[in-house]
Amino acid sequence: MSSALKEKPYAEEVPTTSPASVILNGRYLPPPEDKDGRLWVRTSALIQASTNDLYAMWRNVEAAPGWQEQIKHVAVTGERTSHWVMQSGEKTIEWDSEILADEPGRRIAWRSIGGDSDNAGEVIFEQAPGSRGTVVTVLQAFRIDKLTSAWETFTGRNPKQAVIENLRHFKALAETGEIPRTQGQPHEDRGLIGKMKISTYGEKVPTPSGSN
Amino acid sequence: MKAVCWMGKSKVETLTVADPKLLNPHDAIIKVTRTAICGSDLHLYDGFIPTMESGDILGHEFMGVVEEVGKEVTNLRRGDRVVVPFTIACGNCLFCKKKIWAACDNSNPNAHLMEAAYGYSGSGLFGYSHMMGGYAGGQAQYARVPFANVGPLKIESDLPDEKVLFLSDIFPTGYMAAENAQIQSGDTVAVWGCGPVGQFAIASAFMLGAARVIAIDRIPERLEMARSLGAITVDYSEEDVSVLTALKDLTGGIGPDACIDAVGLEAHSAQLQGTYDKVKVALMMETDRPSVLRQAIQAVRKGGTLSVPGVYGGLLDKVPFGAAFGKGITMKMGQTNMHNYMKPLLERIEKGQIDPSYIISHRITLEQAPEMYKVWRDKKENVTKIVIDPWANAAA
Numbered sequence: 001m002s003s004a005l006k007e008k009p010y011a012e013e014v015p016t017t018s019p020a021s022v023i024l025n026g027r028y029l030p031p032p033e034d035k036d037g038r039l040w041v042r043t044s045a046l047i048q049a050s051t052n053d054l055y056a057m058w059r060n061v062e063a064a065p066g067w068q069e070q071i072k073h074v075a076v077t078g079e080r081t082s083h084w085v086m087q088s089g090e091k092t093i094e095w096d097s098e099i100l101a102d103e104p105g106r107r108i109a110w111r112s113i114g115g116d117s118d119n120a121g122e123v124i125f126e127q128a129p130g131s132r133g134t135v136v137t138v139l140q141a142f143r144i145d146k147l148t149s150a151w152e153t154f155t156g157r158n159p160k161q162a163v164i165e166n167l168r169h170f171k172a173l174a175e176t177g178e179i180p181r182t183q184g185q186p187h188e189d190r191g192l193i194g195k196m197k198i199s200t201y202g203e204k205v206p207t208p209s210g211s212n
Numbered sequence: 213m214k215a216v217c218w219m220g221k222s223k224v225e226t227l228t229v230a231d232p233k234l235l236n237p238h239d240a241i242i243k244v245t246r247t248a249i250c251g252s253d254l255h256l257y258d259g260f261i262p263t264m265e266s267g268d269i270l271g272h273e274f275m276g277v278v279e280e281v282g283k284e285v286t287n288l289r290r291g292d293r294v295v296v297p298f299t300i301a302c303g304n305c306l307f308c309k310k311k312i313w314a315a316c317d318n319s320n321p322n323a324h325l326m327e328a329a330y331g332y333s334g335s336g337l338f339g340y341s342h343m344m345g346g347y348a349g350g351q352a353q354y355a356r357v358p359f360a361n362v363g364p365l366k367i368e369s370d371l372p373d374e375k376v377l378f379l380s381d382i383f384p385t386g387y388m389a390a391e392n393a394q395i396q397s398g399d400t401v402a403v404w405g406c407g408p409v410g411q412f413a414i415a416s417a418f419m420l421g422a423a424r425v426i427a428i429d430r431i432p433e434r435l436e437m438a439r440s441l442g443a444i445t446v447d448y449s450e451e452d453v454s455v456l457t458a459l460k461d462l463t464g465g466i467g468p469d470a471c472i473d474a475v476g477l478e479a480h481s482a483q484l485q486g487t488y489d490k491v492k493v494a495l496m497m498e499t500d501r502p503s504v505l506r507q508a509i510q511a512v513r514k515g516g517t518l519s520v521p522g523v524y525g526g527l528l529d530k531v532p533f534g535a536a537f538g539k540g541i542t543m544k545m546g547q548t549n550m551h552n553y554m555k556p557l558l559e560r561i562e563k564g565q566i567d568p569s570y571i572i573s574h575r576i577t578l579e580q581a582p583e584m585y586k587v588w589r590d591k592k593e594n595v596t597k598i599v600i601d602p603w604a605n606a607a608a
Contacts, residue, residue, distance in 0.1 A: 048304060133306060161324065172318040175304040176359070177284060178236045180321045180336065185348045185356055186230040188217040188267035197265055201322060201342055210236070 012129050019109070020122040020139035037143050041160040044137040045171045051125040051134045052105040054174060058123055058136075059108060061097075066211050067169040067179065069162055081113070088152075093117055118143040138167050157205045169208055179210035214602065215269045215352035216581045221259030222589075224270065224582040232348060232356035237284035240360030242296060246373040247274035247350045249585065249598045250381060251407045252476070252523050256340065257585050260477060260499070261525055263325060263342040271351030272298035272338040273380040275373060278364075285360045294364035295558075296350065296357050297550035298381045300336040303362035314547035319359060320345045329526075334547060351581060353602045365554040374569040374599060375561055378408070383568050384553035386412025386474070389521035390420050392544035393470035397421035400463050402511060403443070404504045405474035406434035408571050408597050409521050413472050414441050415566060426462055428455055430480070433594045437571065459511045467513030476522025479504040485530075492529055499526030509536050520545035571597040577604045 020042065022029055031042035047054060057063070061082045065071045072092075073085040080099040085092065095115025101122070102108055111120035121140035128135045140163045152158055157165065169179045183206065190198060198204060213231050218224060232241055250273050255261050275295040278288050288294065301308050305317035316335035320326060323333035325343040336358070339349020348356065357364060367376055386409045393401055401417045403410050406429035417425050418441070427438035430449035438445050446458045459468055477500035480486065489501040504522070509532050512518050518541055536543065560566055573596040576584055581600055588595040 046306060048306060048309065165324065168323060171305075172302070176238070176302045176318050178238055180302075180319055180345075180358060181235055182321050182346045182348070184233060184235050186213070186215065186232055186352075187269060187348060188215075188219070188225075188227050188229055190265055190267040194266045198342075201263070201325060201346075203322065203342070203346065207321065 010130070020107075020124045020137045022137060031139070032141070037145070038141055039144060039160060040139070040141050041163045042137065042139045043164045043167050044135055045167050046128055046133050046135055047171045047174050048133045049174045051127060054134050054136060055105045055108070055125050057174060058125075058170070059102070059104075065208065067173050067208050068166045069157065069169070069205055069208055071208075084115075084117070086117070095119075136167065136170070138163060157202050161202070162205075165202070165205075169210075173210055177210075179207055181207040181210075183207055213353040214578045216271060216349075216578060216600075217266075218256060218264050218268045218270050219266050222257060222586075224257060224585045226578045226581055229269065229352075232354050234280060234282045235356065236358060237282045238359050238361050239282040240278055240285055240288055240357045240364065241280040242274070242276040242294065242350075242355050242357055242364075243279045244274050244276040244350055244353055244355055244602050245293075246276075246377045247271050247352075247600045247602060248377060248380075249273075249351070249581065249588065249600070251409065252340075254585070254589050255476070255478060255523060255525070257589055258478065261341045261343075262329075263322075263344075263346075265342060268339065268341075268346075269348040269352050270339045271349035271355075272340055273377065273382065274338075274350030274355060275367075275377050275380060276355070278360075279354065281360060287361055288364065288366070293367045295367060295376055295379045295554065296338070296355070297363045297365070297379075297384075297554060298338055298340075299334075299363075299547055299550050300338070300345065300347065300358055301362055301551055302359050308362075311549060311552055313549045313551040322346050337547070351578070351600060351602075353578075363551065365558060367558070369562055371561065372569075374572060375567055376558065377599065378412070378568040378571075379554050379557055379561075381548070381550070382408045383412045383557055384550050385409050385521050385548040386414075387416040387419075387553050387557060388548045389413040389472050389474060389519050390416035390422075392517070392519035392521075393417065393420075393472055394517045394519075394542065394544070395420045395422050395470055398423045399469040400424040400426065401470045401472065402426040402428065402459055402468040402508070403438075403472045403474055404428045404508060405476075405522065406431070406438045406445075407474065410434075410472075410474035411437060411441065411571050411596075412568070413474050413521065414438055414443050417470075417472070418442060419560075419565075424462075426459065426468065431591060433573075433596060437596065440570075455507055456511055463513070467511055467516065469513055470517045470519060471508040471512040473504050473508045473518070473520045473522045475504040476520075477501060477524045477526075479522075489529070498529040500524050500528050502528040502531060506530065506532055509533075509541070512539065512541050514539045515541065517542045517544065519543075521548070572599050574598045576600055578602050 095117040119142035300319040301313040302318035307315040319336040326333035336345025427443040481503035
């Protein structure tokens with residue numbers, strides 16, 4: 001470390017790097033670009049809970065339908081494998097997933113190993129500077145054609161946005177024990193244009209239950 | 213139940229909709245006993261706030277009796293009398309822990325809409341557009357209150373509803389405006405807008421040590437009300453009155469120590485710039501009409517403070533930022549961190565230090581609400597504040 005600035009009483013060590021990390025050798029690392037049919041999304045949240053508790057909550061894959069949008073069912077099929085069922089409108093998508101790296105309290109990495117979805121991802125849990133909670137960073141990649149992605153954006157949730165919303169749900173659930181929702185509240189009929197706009201707001205995508 | 217619904221720009225209707233249900237473990241259902249129309253509801257009425265959708269139930273100032281609570285609500289029970297803050301806060305995120313409740317991270321289900329517009333999302337609000345959460349409002353017979361363990365203030369004394377209703381928004385909002393003005397004893401404070409928030413800002417400025425308060429408006433009954441609180445009034449609509457000159461004259465030439473913009477995005481201006489802003493808004497080249505903000509930045513003294521409780525929504529044009537920099541002023545603003553103020557202000561009401569009901573001019577039924585939105589927007593019938601009894605019979 002440079003010795004040019006000696007007085008920084010509250011500075012902290014930069015965390016060690018891993019693929020989802022946003023810092024590499026002291027430089028900010030931008031997220032990977034979409035290329036060759038592979039879409040990337042990186043998102044992070046500051047959560048008021050310990051790295052261990054958040055790791056445990058994420059690692060409990062069978063509880064994922066409680067906070068991940070449109071995930072209907074997850075079954076553990078082996079020590080590191082699970083089977084995922086997703087319901088997107090009328091469409092049911094199924095795939096198997098395998099955990100590639102599992103470091104309790106620090107990091108989980110996974111990829112799909114066959115089925116209707118081609119995805120891979122990593123989540124890291126790091127203590128925020130100044131002990132202000134845990135920074136959870138998710139990096140996810142998937143293959144999906146642009147037309148499908150555009151259609152899903154129009155009718156509800158763009159798959160990249162879904163990753164962002166899922167982390168938001170995860171945070172709300174971890175911090176408050178529930179996921180904020182307005183679906184099911186009263187309103188007068190919205191008319192045709194209103195219905196279309198509500199759909200583009202993403203308000204038609206069912207909010208996960210928030211139960212464990 | 214009956215509810216006041218936004219059905220499009222300048223179109224509000226009282227309609228029969230489904231009753232609200234508990235949707236989350238920390239929810240409560242409140243039987244609304246009193247609710248009010250807020251000046252900021254007029255921004256919705258006039259179509260200034262994006263992502264309002266036809267069918268939305270309006271209203272963010274309400275109180276009532278707890279009808280039902282979710283399984284995780286431990287501090288409230290059926291029959292409790294409560295005032296509900298208009299900002300919804302979870303109580304557990306970093307911002308709530310820092311007591312910046314209006315910046316709650318977890319209460320806006322449509323946070324992505326606000327992130328797109330503002331960078332980050334603030335808390336969810338009742339009845340104030342989908343961007344701000346899309347929550348059904350309280351100008352209705354019942355309302356669902358999320359995070360009911362954090363927000364609602366229990367009223368245990370027998371104070372009538374009208375004395376405590378304004379703890380739901382405008383009294384804390386006026387108070388925070390005065391607090392944000394960083395008033396030191398002996399200060400002179402100028403307040404633009406003598407509507408309800410302006411009134412409470414004036415009262416609060418005196419409570420926090422102002423020696424002199426100057427109130428600026430054009431509506432005679434509002435100016436009269438401001439004088440009744442002890443303010444010196446300036447009627448900017450009088451032909452020979454220049455607000456900037458008036459404020460210099462009233463401060464020995466140095467300007468007010470603090471300025472409070474309790475008007476916000478729909479400022480009315482008799483000058484040429486009023487027409488300029490109307491044209492630019494119509495052409496969608498700006499979204500807000502910031503004539504008060506411009507004037508307040510000009511008026512505040514060197515090193516003074518500008519506090520903005522008035523609502524702004526989007527893009528502003530010709531804001532004299534050079535003047536702000538040149539004088540080294542401090543600006544403080546934002547949605548009210550309600551939860552910090554409700555209890556201490558209730559104590560002031562209980563001690564008889566202030567009776568907020570003095571601003572009420574109209575008491576109406578839900579059926580009368582659509583007409584009264586129009587009347588208030590058009591500044592007719594001497595409206596200062598409209599309170600709705602959702603259970604009163606229309607014929608009464």
